[in-house]
Amino acid sequence: xxxxxxxxxxxxxxxxxxxxxxxxxxxxxxxxxxxxxxxxxxxxxxxxxxxxxxxxxxxxxxxxxxxxxxxxxxxxxxxxxxxxxxxxxxxxxxxxxxxxxxxxxxxxxxxxxxxxxxxxxxxxxxxxxxxxxxxxxxxxxxxxxxxxxxxxxxxxxxxxxxxxxxxxxxxxxxxxxxxxxxxxxxxxxxxxxxxxxxxxxxxxxxxxxxxxxxxxxxxxxxxxxxxxxxxxxxxxxxxxxxxxxxxxxxxxxxxxxxxxxxxxxxxxxxxxxxxxxxxxxxxxxxxxxxxxxxxxxxxxxxxxxxxxxxxxxxxxxxxxxxxxxxxxxxxxxxxxxxxxxxxxxxxxxxxxxx
Numbered sequence: 001x002x003x004x005x006x007x008x009x010x011x012x013x014x015x016x017x018x019x020x021x022x023x024x025x026x027x028x029x030x031x032x033x034x035x036x037x038x039x040x041x042x043x044x045x046x047x048x049x050x051x052x053x054x055x056x057x058x059x060x061x062x063x064x065x066x067x068x069x070x071x072x073x074x075x076x077x078x079x080x081x082x083x084x085x086x087x088x089x090x091x092x093x094x095x096x097x098x099x100x101x102x103x104x105x106x107x108x109x110x111x112x113x114x115x116x117x118x119x120x121x122x123x124x125x126x127x128x129x130x131x132x133x134x135x136x137x138x139x140x141x142x143x144x145x146x147x148x149x150x151x152x153x154x155x156x157x158x159x160x161x162x163x164x165x166x167x168x169x170x171x172x173x174x175x176x177x178x179x180x181x182x183x184x185x186x187x188x189x190x191x192x193x194x195x196x197x198x199x200x201x202x203x204x205x206x207x208x209x210x211x212x213x214x215x216x217x218x219x220x221x222x223x224x225x226x227x228x229x230x231x232x233x234x235x236x237x238x239x240x241x242x243x244x245x246x247x248x249x250x251x252x253x254x255x256x257x258x259x260x261x262x263x264x265x266x267x268x269x270x271x272x273x274x275x276x277x278x279x280x281x282x283x284x285x286x287x288x289x290x291x292x293x294x295x296x297x298x299x300x301x302x303x304x305x306x307x308x309x310x311x312x313x314x315x316x317x318x319x320x321x322x323x324x325x326x327x328x329x330x331x332x333x334x335x336x337x338x339x340x341x342x343x344x345x346x347x348x349x350x351x352x353x354x
Contacts, residue, residue, distance in 0.1 A: 016323045017105040020049030021075040021092040022112025024310045030111060031057040033316025038067060043320045046105055048072050049092045070095060076116040078309060093117055097124030100302040106332075107303035107323035111294070111311045117304065118154050118297060125300040128332065130339040133158065134299035135166045135238070136306065137173050138245060142229035148174045148183070149226065149234045152295050153242035160203035163187070163235055167208060167215045168338050169298040170233035176329045178232070186221035186231035188240065196220060200237065214338055294319045296326065298335060303327050 018034045020027040027049055035058070037043040047054050051071040058064045072095040074088050088094060096108050097120060110117045118134070127134060135151035148170045155162060167185045174183035187205055189197035194205055197220070208217040218231050223244060226234060236244070294307035294315070303326045307319040 014324065014328060015044050015046055015105040016107050016109060016320055016327070017046045017048055017070075017096045017099045018316075018320065019092045019096050019108065019110035019112055019117075020047045020054050021072070022110040022117070023307065023316075024078060024111075025312060026111065027053055028057055029312045030316050032061065033311070033313035034067060034320060035061050035063050036313055036317040037320035037324075039063075041317065041321050041324075043324045045109075045320060046070060046099065048096045048099070049075070070099065072096075076112050076120070078113050088116075088120075091116075091120065093120045094124055097121055097302070100125060106327040107305065109294075109305045109307060109316070109319045109323050111307035111309055111316065111319070113309070114153055114306055117306050121297055121300055121302070121304045125302040125304070128299055128301055128336050128339060130165075131169075131299040131335075132165060133162050134297050135169055136241075136295040137170060137298050138295040139177065140227060140234075140248070142227050144229055145180070145232075146178055147226070147229055147232060147234060148178065149236075149241065149245065150298070151236065151238040151241045152245045153238045154297060156237065156239040156242075158200065158237035160200055160207055163200070163204040163237065164207045164212060164215075165299070165339065166235045167212065167217070167233065169335060170235060171215055172331065172335045172338050173296065173298060174232050176326065176331050176334065180232050182216050183232035184216050184218040185233040185235060186218050186225070188223070188226075188234050188236035188244070189220045191222065192220045194220070204235075294322070296322070298331075299339075301332065303331060 018030065020030050023030055031047060031054055034045050034047060038045055046068045048070045049072055051069050054069055055064060058067065072090060072092040074091040076088055076091045076093055093110055093112060093116065096110070099105050100108060101124065108121070122134060133155040136154045137148050137150040138152045140147045140149050150166050150170050151158065171183050171185060174180045187201060187208060189201040195202065205220065208215065221230055221234060226244065226248065294305050297304035297306060303323055305319045305323040307315055311319070
């Protein structure tokens with residue numbers, strides 16, 4: 001692996017390394033978004049990927065020499081899953097992770113395959129002490145304030161103790177990202193009553209109800225509560241979370257399309273839309289998944305932001321800003337401290353039945 005080259009190359013804990021080759025619109029939109037993050041938001045990035053192509057795009061934006069580049073010719077394709085971490089040790093994602101381990105950067109941004117990014121990050125960065133499995137946290141655009149939702153797809157086969165750890169991870173993230181002093185945590189299942197759900201959620205409910213230090217457990221929440229802001233953090237396994245998140249994204253796209261058709265259906269509607277264009281623009285911005293910068297893979301020895309696979313330049317820029325802010329907030333260290341206070345052996349055990 002080559003070291004970063006460029007006018008601003010050097011070792012700095014606040015640097016963000018960007019996987020230039022990850023995503024449906026890579027590398028053009030990824031590089032363009034990285035330039036926006038650097039010029040408009042003061043982010044100090046490093047681009048990793050096919051150096052010749054990256055330089056061509058930088059030159060087209062009159063940005064050649066502004067951002068350090070690390071070459072990585074191999075790429076994890078968007079249709080590749082968890083095995084990519086082993087199959088492609090020289091991919092742009094793998095090289096980016098090694099930059100973090102060597103101290104050139106403290107956070108990674110990638111719009112690549114979620115399975116590939118998760119697997120490679122777990123392999124290269126390793127889990128924090130006491131963290132059994134990482135979780136992807138996303139921010140849902142709820143009222144009156146956003147809600148942290150996890151796991152959105154990192155760990156499909158979670159165990160009850162892992163959901164407790166996800167609650168700790170989500171609590172730390174809500175405090176750092178949303179500024180919520182005492183986040184209320186809800187467990188996603190099929191009913192609000194304590195006995196509702198499968199074996200996983202019923203046991204997780206027992207563990208979370210046992211006064212886990214630093215976690216304010218508010219009980220069960222249903223799917224209909226995801227966008228109501230009933231709690232600050234919603235916890236579930238990665239399989240359920242990924243299905244729920246994609247359902248929400250599909251519903252939002254449908255609602256936006258229907259609203260667009262309604263406001264253009266007649267001249268009267270168009271006039272009304274013109275008068276309300278500022279509020280409509282704000283609504284579209286709030287519901288746009290790119291606004292929030294993507295999901296954050298929590299529980300590793302390094303900050304990893306997974307942008308939406310179809311991200312364009314503004315979404316990539318938002319992901320870079322998010323990664324920078326989390327790194328500067330020392331989220332990895334804060335999560336480590338929280339997990340250390342609640343080692344798995346300190347969790348309540350199931351009483352033996354006699």
